Amino acid sequence: MVSTSLIPFVALLVSAAFGAISVAWKSGRRETAPLTAIFACTGFWALTNLLASIESDPATAARFLVFAHVPALLLGPATLALLEVISPDPAGRRRRAVRVTAAIAVCLGLVAAVLPGSLHGVRATAWGWMPRFGWPSLVIMPVGMIVPLAGAVLASRVRTRPRVTRRQARSARGVVFCVVLSLSAGISTEYLLPLLEIPAPRVGALSVALASALMWLRILHASDDLVVTPHGLARAMLSELHDGVVLVDPAGRIQGCNLRFAEMLGQDRFDLVGVDLASVADLPPALLHGRLEERELVIRTPGQAAMPVSISSSPVCDRRGERVGMVVVFRDRLAVDALRRRLLASGRLAAVGELAAGIAHEVNNPIAFIRSDLNLLASHLQTLHDTLAKRDGIEPELRVFDGAALRIESSLESLDRVTEVVADVRAFAHLGGRTQQGGEASTLVESALRLARLLRGDAVTIELSGEARSARVEAAQDLKQVLFALLRVLVGESATGGRVDVGLEPGAGWLHVTLRADRLEAPAAALLARFPELDSGLGSADPGLAIAIELIERVGGRCRARADGADGLAIELALPLAEDASA
Structure with missing residues (x-):
């Protein structure tokens, strides 16, 4: 056998x-x-x-x-x-x-x-x-x-x-x-x-x-059926694209599509095989007869919602030059529009920054004159006080001079605070310039805190713990914008009487910054949804947050937001220190 x-x-x-x-x-x-x-x-x-x-x-x-x-x-x-x-x-x-x-x-x-x-x-x-x-x-x-x-x-x-x-x-x-x-x-x-x-x-x-x-x-x-077939055409590569890619036969029926196109329609990609492409999109007549470049139209989802897209198409031929179908690429215009809005918002923010820098510069001159006049007035009052003090029986008048001197001293202290804020605004308004340099971590954090305290005043307490006087970071002004954007969110969402703690801890070439709000008005989960993904800020509705995340990535840092108790939120930053500071 x-x-x-x-x-x-x-x-x-x-x-x-x-x-x-x-x-x-x-x-x-x-x-x-x-x-x-x-x-x-x-x-x-x-x-x-x-x-x-x-x-x-x-x-x-x-x-x-x-x-x-x-x-x-x-x-x-x-x-x-x-x-x-x-x-x-x-x-x-x-x-x-x-x-x-x-x-x-x-x-x-x-x-x-x-x-x-x-x-x-x-x-x-x-x-x-x-x-x-x-x-x-x-x-x-x-x-x-x-x-x-x-x-x-x-x-x-x-x-x-x-x-x-x-x-x-x-x-x-x-x-x-x-x-x-x-x-x-x-x-x-x-x-x-x-x-x-x-x-x-x-x-x-x-x-x-x-x-x-x-x-x-x-x-x-021999007929190229292994090269151009349903669910085929470089499937592993197409599955990673953010654009919808569809292969249709010469009659316009879908022969295969990637996962992104199925997600656009809210359907299973295998259920789309054999469906007429014209039934899901308002196709231009030239689609099946030639090449298209970035034509705008809408596609219809099962819920009858219209999604704006732009399409491009290209014919697919076999080895004998016969056209066996068309490859159609659908690009979601919602993401493009979101990027356009972010660019417009960035342009407006840049214009506001230039305006703030100009205002701060104009405010500096009157402040300097006021300080000079107050110092001169304080000097004259002191001279007059010393002259009158030699006489007898004018103690009430001397007390008036003493009160005026205290008022002048208080005004000078207020002017000093205004000068610090103006300096912080000017530095904040010139973010990202070519002259940007590194700076001490504690200095830039304190500057960001001074700006953040202006948002809510005494309604929310902002405290700094830890020091990093010897630690220096690159692109200090950009990092100041990052801290202010994050503090703006925490301070703005904190309940009246709440507290925001900022902790600094340098070590091993990194500066670890922890921002923690103990009492929020909204649930922490709702606030977490405002934070964009770390690899792309396109999904964020807050341009300031999106730009802050991009700045963190630009300097090689890391950011993580998490809920801290029932009503709290913590944001953890890890920023690289300058080489001379980490050496």
């Missing part, structure tokens, strides 16, 4: 080789699961025949052969699945039929394997063991032929459908040829000749494996 093992052994090798190729190509090229399933079935079928052929005990050989019903019956559903890949059914009935027929095939195969009388035994011939089928097998065999025959009929009708491509018609003819060849060889050698007790080699598994391999090499590969 060992010499008769060559046929199932070759069938097993062919199935394993092309099955491995099918699995490898699926990951980077296309949806090849149906072909993988076909080669898996032929491989299992060939394995049962191989184990039976090398077995010398008839009873053991019969136990192996009885399990050949399962893979043979599953070839029908796999054929339907392959036809669905070649020419998708827009209604989705074929996909449901694949699942139903596969379940029925497994059940019938297992029934034939365990039901007594399915196989009465085997008989030794020159070509190996010949099975002797019982009545269950005689009933199951015709039933198992229904599904592949139905697949062949459906494939023959593909080329008669309107707007079918030459590639689809060629592939459908290949399916018909392979089904007819496989059924002819398989039924005759595996079932018909054994029923007639005519010795012959059993080549069912080998014929199906070779026919599937031929279809792979000649029909699919």
Whole structure:
């Protein structure tokens, strides 16, 4: 019997080789699961025949052969699945039929394997063991032929459908040829000749494996079906794009799309296969007839909401130069509009900054004159006070002079605070300039705190803990803007009587800054939603926060916001220190 093992052994090798190729190509090229399933079935079928052929005990050989019903019956559903890949059914009935027929095939195969009388035994011939089928097998065999025959009929009708491509018609003819060849060889050698007790080699598994391999090499590969197919076209790369990419056939039906396009429509991308692209978007007439560049239109989601997009399209041709479809790229204009709004907001902020710098410069001159006049007035009052103090009986007048001196001293202290604020505003208004230099961490934090205290006054307490006098950071003015933007959020959202603590802790080349608000008016979760993702500030509705996050990333820092208790929020910053400070 060992010499008769060559046929199932070759069938097993062919199935394993092309099955491995099918699995490898699926990951980077296309949806090849149906072909993988076909080669898996032929491989299992060939394995049962191989184990039976090398077995010398008839009873053991019969136990192996009885399990050949399962893979043979599953070839029908796999054929339907392959036809669905070649020419998708827009209604989705074929996909449901694949699942139903596969379940029925497994059940019938297992029934034939365990039901007594399915196989009465085997008989030794020159070509190996010949099975002797019982009545269950005689009933199951015709039933198992229904599904592949139905697949062949459906494939023959593909080329008669309107707007079918030459590639689809060629592939459908290949399916018909392979089904007819496989059924002819398989039924005759595996079932018909054994029923007639005519010795012959059993080549069912080998014929199906070779026919599937031929279809792979000649029909699919030669016609570029492995390069331009549904769910194919550089799937791994397309899945990472932020734009929607769709492959449509010349008739405008969707043959495949990436995950982003399905997310735009709120649907599963597999459900979109076979759908007319014009049903989801107001397509311009020139889309399917040439190349488009950045045409604006709207697409409709299942909820009838209009989404503004811009599209670009490009034809896809096979190796012979025939156009087999179009690649259409959908770019969400909402994100572009958000970026445009951020740029406008940045421009307005820059204009406000220049205006603030000009105002601060103009305010400095009157402050200098007022300080000079107050100092001169204080000097004259002191001289007059000293002169009058030499006289007797004018103590009430001297007390008036003392009160005036205190008022002048208080005014000078207020002017000093105003001068500090004006200096902070001027420095804040010149952020990002080419003359920007590093600075001490404590100095820039204290400057940001002075500006933040102007927001709510005494309604919210802002305290600084920790020192970093010797620690220096690069781009000190940009980091001051970061701190002020974060403090503005915490102070603005704090309840009256709340407290914001700012902690500094330098070490190991980093400056760790912790901002903690203990009592917020809104829930911490709502405030956390205002913080953009650290890799992109496009999603933030607060331009100041978005710009602050970008500045943190620009200097190589890190930012993390988290809830701190029921009503609190903590923001943790890690900023790199200057090289001379960290050395």
